[in-house]
Amino acid sequence: MDSALEIDVTLDLPEFRLQVQEEVPLGGITAVNGPSGSGKTTFLRVLAGLEPGTVGTVRFAGQSWQDDATHLPPSLRRVGVVFQDARLFPHLDVAGNLSYGARRRGVKEDHVARIAEALRITPLLNRGTGGLSGGEARRVAVARALASDPQLLLLDEPLSGLDAELRATTLRVIADAVRELNIPVIHITHSPTEVAALADRVLGFSMGRCTGWQTPPVVLNAKAVLVDGDVMVHLGEASFPASAGIRSGDQLTLAIAVEDTLLSQHSPGDSTAAFSVLADVVGYNGDVVLLDLSGQILRLPMSGFLSSAAREPGQKLWLTVQKFWARSADKAV
Amino acid sequence: MTAAVLLTLQLAAVTTVLLLILAMPLAWWLATTRNRLRPVIEAITALPLVLPPTVLGFYLLILMSPDAPLGAAWVRVTGSTLAFSFAGLVVASILYSLPFAVQPMQTAFQSVDRQMTEAAATLGATRADLFRSVVLPLSRRGVLTAAVLSFAHTIGEFGVVLMVGGNIPGRTRTVSIEVFTAVETLDWAVAHRLSLGLLVFSMIVLIGVYALNRGGAGRLG
Numbered sequence: 001m002d003s004a005l006e007i008d009v010t011l012d013l014p015e016f017r018l019q020v021q022e023e024v025p026l027g028g029i030t031a032v033n034g035p036s037g038s039g040k041t042t043f044l045r046v047l048a049g050l051e052p053g054t055v056g057t058v059r060f061a062g063q064s065w066q067d068d069a070t071h072l073p074p075s076l077r078r079v080g081v082v083f084q085d086a087r088l089f090p091h092l093d094v095a096g097n098l099s100y101g102a103r104r105r106g107v108k109e110d111h112v113a114r115i116a117e118a119l120r121i122t123p124l125l126n127r128g129t130g131g132l133s134g135g136e137a138r139r140v141a142v143a144r145a146l147a148s149d150p151q152l153l154l155l156d157e158p159l160s161g162l163d164a165e166l167r168a169t170t171l172r173v174i175a176d177a178v179r180e181l182n183i184p185v186i187h188i189t190h191s192p193t194e195v196a197a198l199a200d201r202v203l204g205f206s207m208g209r210c211t212g213w214q215t216p217p218v219v220l221n222a223k224a225v226l227v228d229g230d231v232m233v234h235l236g237e238a239s240f241p242a243s244a245g246i247r248s249g250d251q252l253t254l255a256i257a258v259e260d261t262l263l264s265q266h267s268p269g270d271s272t273a274a275f276s277v278l279a280d281v282v283g284y285n286g287d288v289v290l291l292d293l294s295g296q297i298l299r300l301p302m303s304g305f306l307s308s309a310a311r312e313p314g315q316k317l318w319l320t321v322q323k324f325w326a327r328s329a330d331k332a333v
Numbered sequence: 334m335t336a337a338v339l340l341t342l343q344l345a346a347v348t349t350v351l352l353l354i355l356a357m358p359l360a361w362w363l364a365t366t367r368n369r370l371r372p373v374i375e376a377i378t379a380l381p382l383v384l385p386p387t388v389l390g391f392y393l394l395i396l397m398s399p400d401a402p403l404g405a406a407w408v409r410v411t412g413s414t415l416a417f418s419f420a421g422l423v424v425a426s427i428l429y430s431l432p433f434a435v436q437p438m439q440t441a442f443q444s445v446d447r448q449m450t451e452a453a454a455t456l457g458a459t460r461a462d463l464f465r466s467v468v469l470p471l472s473r474r475g476v477l478t479a480a481v482l483s484f485a486h487t488i489g490e491f492g493v494v495l496m497v498g499g500n501i502p503g504r505t506r507t508v509s510i511e512v513f514t515a516v517e518t519l520d521w522a523v524a525h526r527l528s529l530g531l532l533v534f535s536m537i538v539l540i541g542v543y544a545l546n547r548g549g550a551g552r553l554g
Contacts, residue, residue, distance in 0.1 A: 048455055075456075075457050077455075087452040091471055104462070
């Protein structure tokens with residue numbers, strides 16, 4: 001397939017084996033989501049050509065990066081990699097870091113300037129890397145990778161170690177920049193919020209193997225309000241206790257894994273779920289039902305256990321959510 | 334006396350330049366290779382540290398003799414023998430000071446974070462390119478230390494020079510041999526002046542090296 005990254009590789013490391021067979025579409029942002037230690041970073045290193053012990057094939061848009069006879073070095077793969085730590089060159093200033101890859105790949109200066117602008121680092125260009133804050137260093141690292149004219153951008157939890165507010169703003173800047181430049185991205189993360197904010201599709205990862213495509217999380221906007229002295233989350237007609245750390249008046253983003261949702265025609269009553277809320281059916285397409293929750297449209301897979309009458313527009317369905325991640329303006333909880 | 338000082342400085346300068354050119358790729362190879370021969374090559378490199386200079390000089394003398402392949406080839410190309418010549422002294426000095434050039438550079442190259450070289454590789458740098466553009470700038474203290482130590486060690490060598498070069502005024506008589514000659518001929522004034530000069534020079538060099546390395550601990554590059 002010409003517009004895909006075809007991967008069929010095995011890598012044996014001491015006490016760890018990575019075995020991946022997957023085809024990743026080359027468009028938009030693909031999140032690789034899995035627990036710590038599941039081999040996500042190793043997977044990314046294999047794609048970048050940084051693991052010489054890798055056996056198998058990697059084909060990028062029909063071009064072989066690795067097979068029995070080939071192991072293209074990282075310098076020839078034209079991948080931009082943003083590592084967990086920024087890895088900026090300490091002997092070069094910010095502009096020098098940006099032009100490092102750009103010069104080697106013949107990228108024009110005005111394009112580099114545009115990338116610096118998109119990542120809002122233009123005022124930092126003449127500074128050394130030592131005095132940069134965490135968020136600035138990550139943005140410079142992303143800009144440096146983008147300035148090397150990559151045909152694929154690999155992000156390895158590029159926001160780890162930053163506080164939630166900085167993560168949110170940095171994430172938005174990165175997402176806008178890569179969409180503007182139209183470069184396919186593989187984004188490694190174990191944060192549902194990051195997945196929700198960025199990804200067009202989600203690849204599950206566990207114990208060194210891909211566990212298949214996951215549905216991207218549902219994102220809902222809600223508001224925290226004070227009810228009888230308790231901070232409650234207000235969503236449609238439902239109110240439920242907010243997690244610790246959320247303040248009254250906060251605007252919230254709720255990220256909900258589709259696997260953690262349940263649709264029913266009748267109220268589930270008291271349960272151990274986080275909350276249940278009544279929503280209107282507004283459409284149905286294949287296996288997906290469209291729900292309107294106080295003006296927010298949700299796409300959810302329709303269970304075969306619900307009657308076909310229940311999915312007709314105008315019907316009401318209970319949406320039960322077992323757990324969610326809430327992010328407010330200043331911190332994630 | 335002046336001839337000896339000039340000859341010594343000339344020998345040290347030529348040796349240092351050639352040594353850096355030869356030792357740098359060797360140090361980079363030793364710092365990065367997974368080859369099983371690495372300990373053997375490291376041992377050969379470090380041999381001049383433990384071998385008596387006379388032993389090294391003895392073997393070099395044999396290698397440089399017109400009967401040996403190296404010595405014969407030299408005679409064919411230049412028309413003169415390698416032993417008891419300035420060129421012979423340079424060859425001997427390079428081997429004798431090799432560990433002083435290789436080891437500081439190897440340590441410096443090894444301490445460059447692999448993360449930096451990986452980042453450079455993903456940005457399009459080939460192996461040679463990332464050595465020049467990332468490893469070398471981040472190891473410049475190590476390279477400078479190697480240069481200073483090689484220079485100073487060459488100035489101070491005695492046994493190898495005597496074995497390979499003999500004691501020919503203006504050609505192979507370096508400062509340390511001049512001191513030896515002065516003492517043998519009871520010329521105490523010359524021995525004093527040259528010895529004190531070498532002592533002060535060595536002290537200054539070592540203070541410089543330690544100051545350089547202390548400065549390097551605090552900040553990168």
